[in-house]
Amino acid sequence: MPQAQVETDRAEELQETERLAELESYGILDTPPDARFDAITRLAAEYCGGDTALLSFADKTRVWTKSHWGSRLRELPRENSIFDMVLAAGRTLTIPDVRLCEGFSERKPHFRQRGARAVVASPVRSAAGRIVGMLSVSFHAPNPEITPEKTAMLESLAEMVTSLLELGKLRRMTVHPAVGCAGAEETADENWPTRGDLQQAVDNGELVLHFQPEVDLMSRRIVGVEALLRWQHPERGLIYPKDFIDRAEETGVILPIGDWVMAEACRQIRQWNLDDARNNSLRVFVNLSARQFLREGLADHVESLLLQSGAPSYQLGLEVTESSLMTNMSAARAVLADLRELGVSLLMDDFGTGYSSLNYLHSFPFDVLKIDRSFVGRMTEGEQPLQIVRTIIELARVLNMGVVAEGIETVEQYRLLRQMGCRYGQGYLFGKPMTAEALTELLKLPGRILPEREGMPSLSVLRTA
Ligand code: C2E
Ligand code: MG
Ligand code: MG
Numbered sequence: 001m002p003q004a005q006v007e008t009d010r011a012e013e014l015q016e017t018e019r020l021a022e023l024e025s026y027g028i029l030d031t032p033p034d035a036r037f038d039a040i041t042r043l044a045a046e047y048c049g050g051d052t053a054l055l056s057f058a059d060k061t062r063v064w065t066k067s068h069w070g071s072r073l074r075e076l077p078r079e080n081s082i083f084d085m086v087l088a089a090g091r092t093l094t095i096p097d098v099r100l101c102e103g104f105s106e107r108k109p110h111f112r113q114r115g116a117r118a119v120v121a122s123p124v125r126s127a128a129g130r131i132v133g134m135l136s137v138s139f140h141a142p143n144p145e146i147t148p149e150k151t152a153m154l155e156s157l158a159e160m161v162t163s164l165l166e167l168g169k170l171r172r173m174t175v176h177p178a179v180g181c182a183g184a185e186e187t188a189d190e191n192w193p194t195r196g197d198l199q200q201a202v203d204n205g206e207l208v209l210h211f212q213p214e215v216d217l218m219s220r221r222i223v224g225v226e227a228l229l230r231w232q233h234p235e236r237g238l239i240y241p242k243d244f245i246d247r248a249e250e251t252g253v254i255l256p257i258g259d260w261v262m263a264e265a266c267r268q269i270r271q272w273n274l275d276d277a278r279n280n281s282l283r284v285f286v287n288l289s290a291r292q293f294l295r296e297g298l299a300d301h302v303e304s305l306l307l308q309s310g311a312p313s314y315q316l317g318l319e320v321t322e323s324s325l326m327t328n329m330s331a332a333r334a335v336l337a338d339l340r341e342l343g344v345s346l347l348m349d350d351f352g353t354g355y356s357s358l359n360y361l362h363s364f365p366f367d368v369l370k371i372d373r374s375f376v377g378r379m380t381e382g383e384q385p386l387q388i389v390r391t392i393i394e395l396a397r398v399l400n401m402g403v404v405a406e407g408i409e410t411v412e413q414y415r416l417l418r419q420m421g422c423r424y425g426q427g428y429l430f431g432k433p434m435t436a437e438a439l440t441e442l443l444k445l446p447g448r449i450l451p452e453r454e455g456m457p458s459l460s461v462l463r464t465a
């Protein structure tokens with residue numbers, strides 16, 4: 001064998017060893033079904049109009065299926081699959097008619113038996129870019145329409161698989177803090193705030209709402225504000241939600257706290273409308289905790305608050321996180337439907353951080369998806385985190401949902417998000433959460449358009465109001 005050939009073989013072998021090591025590091029092989037991956041195959045089939053969709057990973061000898069939609073295929077020998085073709089091509093492979101594809105129709109009897117007439121397969125890459133698997137859609141009818149848009153979507157979904165694999169890896173690496181080794185001073189505060197402290201905060205009027213602007217990234221017009229709770233403690237000063245919301249949730253005081261937040265937000269909407277009738281196009285978003293969300297009669301309660309305050313329902317938005325939906329899915333679905341009936345908008349907060357994002361996204365009637373700020377924060381660190389954000393934006397588009405990016409701190413993040421077609425954004429770059437008075441001043445800006453800062457992209461939509 002010529003020397004060159006030997007070297008090529010060795011290089012290929014090495015590449016394959018590295019590929020297998022990376023696949024191994026995800027610990028995905030032979031794991032049980034997972035709603036998030038199933039949502040991806042379902043989306044792939046639906047969006048491409050295919051009959052079956054598979055998400056499979058290939059080790060040395062077999063192609064193992066993590067999720068199958070419209071097919072029961074679990075595993076097959078690698079030599080009988082199209083994985084090697086995808087691996088060799090290094091990109092998405094489109095086979096418009098399997099009977100005309102020589103290598104395919106001869107070597108892949110399996111596919112023919114199942115009646116597949118056309119196949120499109122996108123590589124699933126590791127974080128380092130190696131092909132570890134594929135996301136494929138098969139069409140049983142002849143001449144399916146495989147548009148560039150559909151292939152692009154399939155590629156986006158394949159990238160989303162990578163981010164889920166990486167998230168799984170992160171989760172396994174999470175080190176839980178040691179319990180019981182805190183110092184005496186630290187433990188002294190552990191019980192603070194008690195139920196009584198929290199109840200007092202409500203009774204003594206120590207709670208305040210701050211507001212953070214949400215802008216249209218094209219025009220920099222303020223289209224909404226998020227109401228964020230603070231506790232103005234007489235001795236401890238201003239306290240942020242991370243230091244008391246969980247405790248409020250545990251003790252149940254979150255219910256009276258939540259009532260106050262909602263009533264105060266509605267009152268504020270009404271006040272801004274009275275200040276200037278043009279503010280009636282402004283939305284105010286309120287965060288709901290799990291317990292509030294599953295509270296009996298939530299929709300009725302919201303309705304009565306709206307009526308009492310005279311705030312129109314379309315100006316109120318509710319932000320719900322995935323964990324709130326998880327406790328009782330069918331109850332959650334009913335609550336969301338009732339709220340929607342009222343006319344309030346529903347927003348999924350912190351998208352991407354919860355366990356079953358994709359699954360919930362399809363089955364619940366959300367209007368808007370909010371990209372978690374951890375993704376936005378890492379966006380400029382490389383191609384991979386950028387792809388995650390791009391995929392989420394694309395996903396929202398396909399599902400006909402609005403999309404808001406949270407935590408925009410730099411001009412560069414702003415520029416990239418705008419380029420990727422993200423319509424709305426919120427973050428320190430446009431304004432930190434501020435008092436109602438400070439926000440009222442911002443609302444007086446002509447057209448509610450925030451001034452330009454150095455390096456910001458120019459406005460692309462003319463002022464309207
Ligand atoms: P969230 O709903 O995801 O709110 C966004 C958080 O990100 C806010 O923190 C906001 O101040 C912060 N943020 C916004 N832009 C930026 C940015 O550019 N950079 C950085 N580093 N941070 C940014 P905050 O106000 O401390 O609230 C934390 C969480 O507490 C909220 O997360 C929400 O889950 C919860 N929360 C706040 N108000 C309420 C409430 O009234 N009721 C309930 N149940 N939860 C609330
Ligand atoms: Mg929120
Ligand atoms: Mg959030």
